[in-house]
Amino acid sequence: MNWKYPLPRIPGSRAMVLSAALALTVSGAAALAAEADEHSGHAASEQAMEHDHSGHAAPEQAMEHDHSADEHAGHDAGAADDPHAHHRAMMQQTGYRRSEHDYALHDVPLVDMQGNQTSLLAQLDAGKPVMVNFIFTTCTTICPVMSATFQQVQSELGAERDQVRMISVSIDPEHDTPARLREYAELFDAGDQWEFLTGSLANSIAVQKGFDVYRGNKMNHEPTTLMRKGQGDPWVRIDGLASAADIVKEYHAMLGR
Amino acid sequence: MISLRPFLGFLLFFSLGFLLVPAASVAADPATAVEARHTPEQVELGRRMYQEGILPSGELMTARVQGDIRLTGEQVICGACHRRSGMGASEGQEVVPAVTGDILYAPLRLPTLKPPLPPTQRAAYTDETLKRAIRDGIGPDGQAFNPFMPNYPLSDTELDSVIAYLRSLSIAPAPGVTETEVHFATIVADAVEPAARKAFLDTMQTFVAQKNVPTRNEDQRAAHAPWHKAWVFGPYRKWVLHVWELNGPRESWPEQLAAQYAEQPVFAVVSGLAPGGWQPMHEFCEGFEVPCLFPITDLPVIDDDDFYTVYLSRGMVLEGEAIARHLAEQQLLGQVIVQVYREGDAKGQTAAAALRDVLQKRGLQVRDARLQDGAEGTTAFWQSLIEDSGAGVVVSWLGASDMAALWSSGLPAKPPIERIYLSSTQFGPGADGIPPAAVDRVYFIHPYELPQKLNRLLLRSTGWLRSKRIYAPAEKRIQADAFFALKMAGGAMKTIRGYFIRDYFLESIEHMVDNASYTSVYPRVSLAPGQRFVVKGYYIAKDDGKGGLQAVTEWGSQ
Ligand SMILES: [Cu+2]
Numbered sequence: 001m002n003w004k005y006p007l008p009r010i011p012g013s014r015a016m017v018l019s020a021a022l023a024l025t026v027s028g029a030a031a032l033a034a035e036a037d038e039h040s041g042h043a044a045s046e047q048a049m050e051h052d053h054s055g056h057a058a059p060e061q062a063m064e065h066d067h068s069a070d071e072h073a074g075h076d077a078g079a080a081d082d083p084h085a086h087h088r089a090m091m092q093q094t095g096y097r098r099s100e101h102d103y104a105l106h107d108v109p110l111v112d113m114q115g116n117q118t119s120l121l122a123q124l125d126a127g128k129p130v131m132v133n134f135i136f137t138t139c140t141t142i143c144p145v146m147s148a149t150f151q152q153v154q155s156e157l158g159a160e161r162d163q164v165r166m167i168s169v170s171i172d173p174e175h176d177t178p179a180r181l182r183e184y185a186e187l188f189d190a191g192d193q194w195e196f197l198t199g200s201l202a203n204s205i206a207v208q209k210g211f212d213v214y215r216g217n218k219m220n221h222e223p224t225t226l227m228r229k230g231q232g233d234p235w236v237r238i239d240g241l242a243s244a245a246d247i248v249k250e251y252h253a254m255l256g257r
Numbered sequence: 258m259i260s261l262r263p264f265l266g267f268l269l270f271f272s273l274g275f276l277l278v279p280a281a282s283v284a285a286d287p288a289t290a291v292e293a294r295h296t297p298e299q300v301e302l303g304r305r306m307y308q309e310g311i312l313p314s315g316e317l318m319t320a321r322v323q324g325d326i327r328l329t330g331e332q333v334i335c336g337a338c339h340r341r342s343g344m345g346a347s348e349g350q351e352v353v354p355a356v357t358g359d360i361l362y363a364p365l366r367l368p369t370l371k372p373p374l375p376p377t378q379r380a381a382y383t384d385e386t387l388k389r390a391i392r393d394g395i396g397p398d399g400q401a402f403n404p405f406m407p408n409y410p411l412s413d414t415e416l417d418s419v420i421a422y423l424r425s426l427s428i429a430p431a432p433g434v435t436e437t438e439v440h441f442a443t444i445v446a447d448a449v450e451p452a453a454r455k456a457f458l459d460t461m462q463t464f465v466a467q468k469n470v471p472t473r474n475e476d477q478r479a480a481h482a483p484w485h486k487a488w489v490f491g492p493y494r495k496w497v498l499h500v501w502e503l504n505g506p507r508e509s510w511p512e513q514l515a516a517q518y519a520e521q522p523v524f525a526v527v528s529g530l531a532p533g534g535w536q537p538m539h540e541f542c543e544g545f546e547v548p549c550l551f552p553i554t555d556l557p558v559i560d561d562d563d564f565y566t567v568y569l570s571r572g573m574v575l576e577g578e579a580i581a582r583h584l585a586e587q588q589l590l591g592q593v594i595v596q597v598y599r600e601g602d603a604k605g606q607t608a609a610a611a612l613r614d615v616l617q618k619r620g621l622q623v624r625d626a627r628l629q630d631g632a633e634g635t636t637a638f639w640q641s642l643i644e645d646s647g648a649g650v651v652v653s654w655l656g657a658s659d660m661a662a663l664w665s666s667g668l669p670a671k672p673p674i675e676r677i678y679l680s681s682t683q684f685g686p687g688a689d690g691i692p693p694a695a696v697d698r699v700y701f702i703h704p705y706e707l708p709q710k711l712n713r714l715l716l717r718s719t720g721w722l723r724s725k726r727i728y729a730p731a732e733k734r735i736q737a738d739a740f741f742a743l744k745m746a747g748g749a750m751k752t753i754r755g756y757f758i759r760d761y762f763l764e765s766i767e768h769m770v771d772n773a774s775y776t777s778v779y780p781r782v783s784l785a786p787g788q789r790f791v792v793k794g795y796y797i798a799k800d801d802g803k804g805g806l807q808a809v810t811e812w813g814s815q
Contacts, residue, residue, distance in 0.1 A: 111815045115815075136785065138785040138786055138787050138788055139348065139785065139786070140337040140338055140340070140346070140348075140786045140787075141337075141338055141346065141347075141348040141351055141353060141405070142348055142351055142405070144328070144331075144332040144337065145322055145326070145328075145332075145405055147332075148322065148326050148327070148328050148332055149322075149323075149326050151326075152325060152326045152327065156325075172783070172785060173813075173814070173815055174781075174783055174793035174794060174813040174814075174815075175783070175785065175788060175793055176815070177815055178815060187330070187331065187332075198815045199814065199815055200811050200813070200814035200815070201781075201813055201814070202811075203814075217771040217772065218771065218783075218785065219348060219768055219771055219772075219785070220348070221348065222350060223351075241322075241323060241404050241405060242323075243323035243324055243325050243326060243404075244323070244325050244326050245324075245325050
């Protein structure tokens with residue numbers, strides 16, 4: 001189970017208090033153990049359910065009780081997963097991380113912003129360098145900045161932009177219809193070289209997994225940009241928020257300029 | 258024996274520092290400060306910048322990220338990141354902090370185990386340091402911000418307005434929350450059938466009653482919380498559920514709702530059941546700024562700008578649009594398409610209008626046939642309908658009894674008919690009564706989990722309902738939807754901890770739904786900021802020959 005809730009800064013730091021306190025006090029450790037028990041107990045009853053096809057056996061009866069009880073006990077698995085620590089880590093880390101990868105990408109059916117059927121490899125292997133990122137149109141945090149970065153990249157590339165293909169894959173394809181993607185593209189002045197892709201949820205997840213950017217669900221995603229010179233070349237992966245100038249610099253370095 | 262003294266500071270710190278002081282200080286200095294120093298006009302100008310990205314001059318606000326990335330318009334709206342509530346959010350590893358005045362103007366302490374007072378993680382802002390933060394991205398202690406926070410080239414006067422607005426954002430508990438209780442309402446109209454009403458209210462009331470059983474002595478723990486647990490148990494409130502009954506004509510409902518609210522304000526409305534459109538309730542919740550979670554309706558209000566009502570499904574509009582899309586995919590748009598609905602049936606009418614709209618946008622016509630109020634779907638009706646129009650495709654928004662004459666007429670098995678679409682919401686989710694010769698031409702729009710998979714999907718709620726002896730198998734969807742709304746409300750209450758802010762409560766729902774382990778009668782639910790419908794998919798399905806349905810399309814795919 002991966003519960004991750006939005007935490008305002010203050011509750012976030014209180015979450016850290018809790019995890020610190022739990023780690024350091026005896027009663028806290030006991031409480032932590034109790035929570036862990038409850039989780040495994042819950043998982044067990046769910047498993048029991050899986051095997052129960054009759055629909056009215058004992059395990060399910062017992063189950064709901066502790067499950068709804070856990071809501072007001074206020075325990076929160078997310079509390080141990082301290083967002084503030086991440087936040088600090090993010091802030092201390094200057095710039096971005098660059099790495100190179102050979103991703104074994106399978107061809108996955110997708111839909112472009114005109115509503116046409118297409119596929120991942122058809123989009124990537126168009127005989128041009130490509131840049132890829134992952135967004136969803138109702139994201140309020142990372143994606144607007146990621147998309148504004150792509151917008152800035154296309155303007156910094158100037159006439160050179162016709163030689164590159166930029167691709168933004170929706171990680172919320174159920175909501176991001178081709179029409180919504182067109183609207184979004186317009187918001188960021190996307191030129192002809194910049195395509196937005198959607199499709200089915202399973203296929204979007206397959207693409208995310210192919211690039212190792214899948215983080216469980218759309219609310220957990222991270223800022224990653226990928227680029228490749230041509231078919232058969234390694235992928236350059238940029239994790240973190242890089243400036244448009246950085247991306248253009250990496251792009252030129254990749255092209256060998 | 259462990260001395261309690263060192264812990265005392267923490268007890269005070271946690272319970273007062275975090276939970277009481279910010280709330281209390283709203284009544285004390287910041288509030289008076291807002292009044293004394295900022296005019297309502299300033300607050301409004303600040304609101305336009307924060308929530309809409311519009312400068313006092315009327316121009317769009319602009320900003321920079323990472324030195325060179327220019328943002329403007331919707332992308333620079335503070336509320337997009339810090340949210341409408343000002344309580345912030347997190348996505349992946351990015352944490353956007355809370356920016357309400359009372360939080361910013363107090364030191365942010367990162368507590369440790371060393372008494373008596375934890376060190377500050379961030380000094381309290383002053384107007385000057387806050388302006389610098391927004392303009393240059395530098396915190397009160399001089400450290401540079403995370404690059405996700407844009408830099409805003411705003412003038413001093415503009416910044417004064419933003420600050421006036423931030424100070425006006427309150428973390429004081431919303432109406433409907435007392436020190437010990439949180440009030441919720443649910444809505445039931447008198448026209449709801451007795452069996453449905455009972456199944457619904459049983460679910461709502463039993464859940465709340467169980468929630469209030471102090472199985473873990475929450476109320477005691479809240480009062481005598483050990484210091485490190487104060488934040489966990491401090492926010493505990495007993496739930497009080499009010500059933501708002503709506504009687505008589507719909508026109509009088511707004512008044513009835515307002516009167517109920519005046520008598521006892523509620524923090525949120527959870528679920529609800531009323532025939533006809535949800536509009537009166539929707540408008541009430543929007544007007545009174547009360548969250549309204551997951552009413553059970555096929556006729557929601559679809560409005561991108563509204564905030565307070567979160568629905569399960571787009572209902573009949575989704576069904577109409579789904580059929581239009583399937584017709585296009587199956588290349589059936591060249592056929593004569595006739596749709597049938599009953600006059601005065603809001604559901605059928607709404608679905609028909611949605612189908613008509615989509616086809617009209619493509620320059621295509623659909624012929625509408627209405628079954629008069631009081632009339633029955635007779636053989637003669639179907640005969641004349643099909644023969645007169647030469648229909649190749651019939652889309653029926655009718656119930657099973659109106660369809661019986663069509664099945665027995667033999668017409669569906671013969672040309673010109675190629676395809677019949679039924680709504681499983683209206684007709685029922687299965688091929689019962691459809692003759693074998695016709696069944697192959699019949700397709701269902703089915704915006705739920707397939708019938709044969711439903712029992713398994715609902716094990717969690719049926720198990721609970723059975724154990725409470727309130728399970729009503731004939732009202733499966735009602736009980737499942739109500740249970741879903743309650744689970745989500747419970748989860749959101751947990752997430753907001755002691756911050757009983759309605760907007761924050763809704764924002765938590767937006768973030769929680771994708772993680773929901775219970776999805777009611779839908780295979781999948783999903784939500785995101787600004788989205789108001791959790792059901793994104795549907796099946797087009799056919800009879801599977803075993804009493805169930807077989808999907809011919811994928812759920813929720815573009
Ligand atoms: Cu995002």
